[in-house]
Amino acid sequence: MSNANQQAVARYKNNFLKEVEERVEEGHWVKMCMQCGVCAGSCPLGPAWEHTPQKIFMMIRAGKRDEVLQSDSMWMCTSCYNCIARCPRKLPITHIMHGLANYAHRLGIAPKGQPTREFAVMFWKNLTKRGRTNELMLTLSLYFANGIGPGIQTAMNMQKIGLGMVLAGRLNPMEIFGGHSVKDLKGFHAVLAKAKEIEDRKKGFAA
Amino acid sequence: MADIKYAAYICSGCGIGDKMNVAGLEKVAKTEGKMAVIKNHPFLCNAEGVQMIRDDIANDGVTHLCIAACSRRSKAEAFSFPTVAVSRANLREGVLWVVAEGADHDEVRQEMAEDYVRMGCAEVKKMKLPEGNPNKGDAQNKRIMVVGGGMSGMTAALAAAEAGYEAVLVEKTGALGGFASKLWKRVPFSSPYAEPQATGVEEMVAKVTGNAKIKVHLNTTVAETGGAPGRFTVKLAQESGAVSDETVGAIVQASGFTPYDMAKLPELGGGQANVVDQAGLEALAKTANGGAIKRADGKEVKSVVFVQCAGQRDETGTHLSYCSGHCCATSIKQAMYFKDANPDVDTVVMYTDLRVPGMGEDFYRSAQQKGVIFTKGKASKVSGGDSCKVDFTDLILDEQTSIDADLVVLATGQVANAGVNLDAWTEVNTAAEGGNEEAKVQRTEMKTISVLNLNYRQGPDVPQFKHGFADSHFICFPYETRRTGIYAAGPTRRPMDMLQATEDATGAALKAIQAVENASQGRAAHPRAWDLSFPSARLEGCTQCKRCTVECPFGAIDEDEKRFPVFNEQRCRRCGTCMGACPVRVISFENYSCDTVGMQIKAVNVPDEDEEKPRILVLACENDAYPALDMAGVQRLTYSAYVRAIPVRCLGSVNTIWITDALNGGYDGVMMMGCKKGDDYQCHFVKGSEMASYRMSKIGDTLKQMGIESERVVTHEVAITDNARVAKLIDDYVAELDKLGPSPMKGFG
Numbered sequence: 001m002s003n004a005n006q007q008a009v010a011r012y013k014n015n016f017l018k019e020v021e022e023r024v025e026e027g028h029w030v031k032m033c034m035q036c037g038v039c040a041g042s043c044p045l046g047p048a049w050e051h052t053p054q055k056i057f058m059m060i061r062a063g064k065r066d067e068v069l070q071s072d073s074m075w076m077c078t079s080c081y082n083c084i085a086r087c088p089r090k091l092p093i094t095h096i097m098h099g100l101a102n103y104a105h106r107l108g109i110a111p112k113g114q115p116t117r118e119f120a121v122m123f124w125k126n127l128t129k130r131g132r133t134n135e136l137m138l139t140l141s142l143y144f145a146n147g148i149g150p151g152i153q154t155a156m157n158m159q160k161i162g163l164g165m166v167l168a169g170r171l172n173p174m175e176i177f178g179g180h181s182v183k184d185l186k187g188f189h190a191v192l193a194k195a196k197e198i199e200d201r202k203k204g205f206a207a
Numbered sequence: 208m209a210d211i212k213y214a215a216y217i218c219s220g221c222g223i224g225d226k227m228n229v230a231g232l233e234k235v236a237k238t239e240g241k242m243a244v245i246k247n248h249p250f251l252c253n254a255e256g257v258q259m260i261r262d263d264i265a266n267d268g269v270t271h272l273c274i275a276a277c278s279r280r281s282k283a284e285a286f287s288f289p290t291v292a293v294s295r296a297n298l299r300e301g302v303l304w305v306v307a308e309g310a311d312h313d314e315v316r317q318e319m320a321e322d323y324v325r326m327g328c329a330e331v332k333k334m335k336l337p338e339g340n341p342n343k344g345d346a347q348n349k350r351i352m353v354v355g356g357g358m359s360g361m362t363a364a365l366a367a368a369e370a371g372y373e374a375v376l377v378e379k380t381g382a383l384g385g386f387a388s389k390l391w392k393r394v395p396f397s398s399p400y401a402e403p404q405a406t407g408v409e410e411m412v413a414k415v416t417g418n419a420k421i422k423v424h425l426n427t428t429v430a431e432t433g434g435a436p437g438r439f440t441v442k443l444a445q446e447s448g449a450v451s452d453e454t455v456g457a458i459v460q461a462s463g464f465t466p467y468d469m470a471k472l473p474e475l476g477g478g479q480a481n482v483v484d485q486a487g488l489e490a491l492a493k494t495a496n497g498g499a500i501k502r503a504d505g506k507e508v509k510s511v512v513f514v515q516c517a518g519q520r521d522e523t524g525t526h527l528s529y530c531s532g533h534c535c536a537t538s539i540k541q542a543m544y545f546k547d548a549n550p551d552v553d554t555v556v557m558y559t560d561l562r563v564p565g566m567g568e569d570f571y572r573s574a575q576q577k578g579v580i581f582t583k584g585k586a587s588k589v590s591g592g593d594s595c596k597v598d599f600t601d602l603i604l605d606e607q608t609s610i611d612a613d614l615v616v617l618a619t620g621q622v623a624n625a626g627v628n629l630d631a632w633t634e635v636n637t638a639a640e641g642g643n644e645e646a647k648v649q650r651t652e653m654k655t656i657s658v659l660n661l662n663y664r665q666g667p668d669v670p671q672f673k674h675g676f677a678d679s680h681f682i683c684f685p686y687e688t689r690r691t692g693i694y695a696a697g698p699t700r701r702p703m704d705m706l707q708a709t710e711d712a713t714g715a716a717l718k719a720i721q722a723v724e725n726a727s728q729g730r731a732a733h734p735r736a737w738d739l740s741f742p743s744a745r746l747e748g749c750t751q752c753k754r755c756t757v758e759c760p761f762g763a764i765d766e767d768e769k770r771f772p773v774f775n776e777q778r779c780r781r782c783g784t785c786m787g788a789c790p791v792r793v794i795s796f797e798n799y800s801c802d803t804v805g806m807q808i809k810a811v812n813v814p815d816e817d818e819e820k821p822r823i824l825v826l827a828c829e830n831d832a833y834p835a836l837d838m839a840g841v842q843r844l845t846y847s848a849y850v851r852a853i854p855v856r857c858l859g860s861v862n863t864i865w866i867t868d869a870l871n872g873g874y875d876g877v878m879m880m881g882c883k884k885g886d887d888y889q890c891h892f893v894k895g896s897e898m899a900s901y902r903m904s905k906i907g908d909t910l911k912q913m914g915i916e917s918e919r920v921v922t923h924e925v926a927i928t929d930n931a932r933v934a935k936l937i938d939d940y941v942a943e944l945d946k947l948g949p950s951p952m953k954g955f956g
Binding site for chain 2: 017031054055059
């Protein structure tokens with residue numbers, strides 16, 4: 001168990017709802033769910049999830065901390081916003097799902113090898129490195145995520161599209177050497193560091 | 208009595224004159240109807256037409272008139288002539304608008320119209336002008352007695368007093384306030400519906416005791432109630448043994464409820480330590496007085512679980528099968544007691560369906576904001592003790608689980624204090640009257656829970672509906688009981704919360720005022736509140752069979768020592784169920800009797816078999832079925848011109864003589880149309896359509912003796928919106944009778 005997770009368990013004891021309210025984005029909405037199930041019925045991926053949003057909220061109230069945070073359900077959300085549009089209690093369900101996923105990730109207990117999680121990490125690293133997404137590198141790291149063989153295979157399959165994009169000026173092969181960055185890269189990293197510091201303080205991660 | 212002069216007025220407006228031979232109708236009124244004055248007018252309901260009729264009444268001595276124009280439900284104001292007897296022949300909605308267009312139908316249309324004129328003339332000749340209850344002088348008392356000094360009772364007394372009527376408030380205990388006075392706070396009545404409010408009971412008690420128009424009797428019960436609206440005599444028994452008499456005009460029964468006994472719920476911890484019902488929690492909250500709530504053993508409550516629907520909505524038949532409506536909001540309120548004193552207290556409301564009527568949804572949200580946890584689950588077992596445990600099925604996560612708490616609150620629901628169940632009473636009373644000693648003891652025992660101790664023939668309290676609440680016409684007349692002049696208010700009528708009870712009580716008080724005013728003027732109470740007719744019986748023909756006294760839906764008829772019926776006119780609602788019940792036909796109203804309808808049936812010209820024109824009698828309840836027939840006309844739906852419809856006050860007033868008369872007279876079929884009966888009845892007189900249905904179930908033997916197929920008499924339940932359906936019912940029946948062939952009685956009549 002990660003250090004952050006141990007600290008969270010010690011801090012909130014069995015009150016998982018309180019933990020969610022204080023540390024998960026939009027988590028203070030969870031208590032307002034009235035269990036009507038409209039979100040569960042509206043979700044186009046509903047059958048693919050282990051737990052619907054309705055169940056996730058009920059599990060939070062029931063204190064099922066590990067089951068919620070280790071679930072891959074929130075990672076399955078495609079942000080279609082059907083649930084938000086339909087929730088009679090106006091809960092920002094999509095945001096709460098992402099908030100829960102993010103929180104589980106921070107605690108280091110989110111499911112390992114979960115594709116959405118892996119891609120999100122990859123994207124974040126790519127983006128924050130130079131303040132701009134390096135699309136070529138992002139694509140290649142995605143292709144080679146499962147090893148060299150499958151990477152070459154995928155790249156070969158996609159070469160026609162890749163060449164087309166290069167010819168159309170939508171993909172720069174030079175990006176392979178690192179690509180371009182924002183003007184003030186140092187300042188950009190400072191902004192991120194400050195934002196993290198503020199968030200940690202707000203959510204009680206600091207110290 | 209002044210000379211009688213009959214007149215018929217035929218309107219040729221609205222297209223009647225274009226489609227019908229008005230001269231032919233006049234001829235019928237003259238030669239067959241034997242009317243002395245016959246006039247037609249192209250626009251009878253306009254000022255000129257009405258003036259013509261008024262002039263004839265004033266100058267020509269016309270005392271009985273038949274208006275052949277539109278339905279009796281139309282132009283009631285224009286054709287209101289209160290000094291004479293009036294019948295209406297329905298040529299517009301009943302003929303013009305429902306008979307198919309075209310020359311092919313001219314003959315049947317004219318025959319139908321002529322029959323309606325014959326019927327209108329025949330009816331008016333048997334009618335008398337209703338003069339109001341001759342005994343109204345005895346019924347001038349306008350005081351209103353309220354039984355029960357809780358929130359409903361106090362509200363009713365105040366409402367009556369504020370409207371200028373004296374109120375007598377009778378309370379069994381030593382103080383006013385009832386159940387509400389046991390509460391710490393109440394559910395909010397007004398926006399923003401977010402916080403529990405002070406109950407306001409003390410202010411209300413002060414208002415009641417300070418009101419000069421309200422006389423309060425504490426420690427008092429009702430020992431006996433007799434009489435009728437406008438003249439109830441009540442014996443009040445005080446705890447000290449003293450008896451006092453009061454005379455009142457109407458009664459509001461606000462006898463409230465008792466919480467369902469949680470001792471009947473041992474599986475949910477009823478009776479165990481630290482398991483309380485909602486009333487028990489109110490007591491703990493009152494003791495805490497806004498501070499931390501402590502259990503009976505003095506320990507501060509840090510976690511509490513509210514178990515909703517405890518012994519309610521029970522499908523096994525063991526406990527209450529209904530929802531009491533208030534308990535979800537009450538538990539929400541009680542959870543707030545804990546959260547407001549200490550937000551760290553764990554409060555869980557365990558529900559299967561959270562039901563918060565009115566603006567309760569806002570209150571529910573407010574509780575969620577305060578951090579009350581709502582768990583959708585069904586408790587299977589509660590263990591009390593120092594640490595309580597609730598085993599339950601989580602209905603969202605679909606698992607068996609449990610939750611620990613310092614205190615468990617059971618939401619047990621309301622049981623009406625509606626007095627004696629009259630069905631059980633009747634059985635015991637009959638046995639007791641037959642000399643059964645055991646039944647006599649049982650009868651005395653039963654009466655101990657009576658609220659009103661009525662000395663009525665049908666029993667000591669108001670009749671109950673399913674689940675033991677006072678019966679009331681749920682859709683149209685919610686405050687009515689089945690005892691005229693006695694109105695039920697609050698949770699004795701149906702389960703409800705305090706806000707609903709106060710609204711209910713205000714409504715009941717206003718109905719009580721209406722009842723005393725109607726009684727003082729010799730008129731019926733609702734739904735025939737304008738009606739000045741009253742039932743009278745030719746007692747020399749009475750066989751003391753007691754059917755009228757037993758079948759009256761309103762217990763209006765008592766029996767004297769010789770077992771003759773005693774009509775308490777003020778209790779009567781003029782439905783005519785007694786008239787329908789009477790096997791020797793001695794009961795009648797001035798303007799509605801076996802003869803007024805019977806003569807109409809006989810007035811119809813029934814064609815011979817070889818003419819192949821069947822005749823079908825439709826007896827339609829004037830509350831729903833007859834309006835539906837009219838509406839079919841308004842919508843220009845067509846139905847067979849072979850039917851002849853007669854409105855009746857209620858199917859309960861249909862005397863079987865009408866059916867046998869019709870069939871003997873050669874009618875091919877009889878259709879009866881009345882309101883829905885049963886548990887979700889819509890009959891305006893509660894039991895009328897049920898009585899009719901019961902009587903018709905017994906008519907088969909009579910038909911067999913007459914050699915008539917049972918299909919020739921049918922009964923239908925018709926709602927006021929069934930206009931398309933009635934037209935179809937008629938046409939289907941005509942087709943069915945066509946297959947059956949003409950009545951074997953044709954030509955013998």
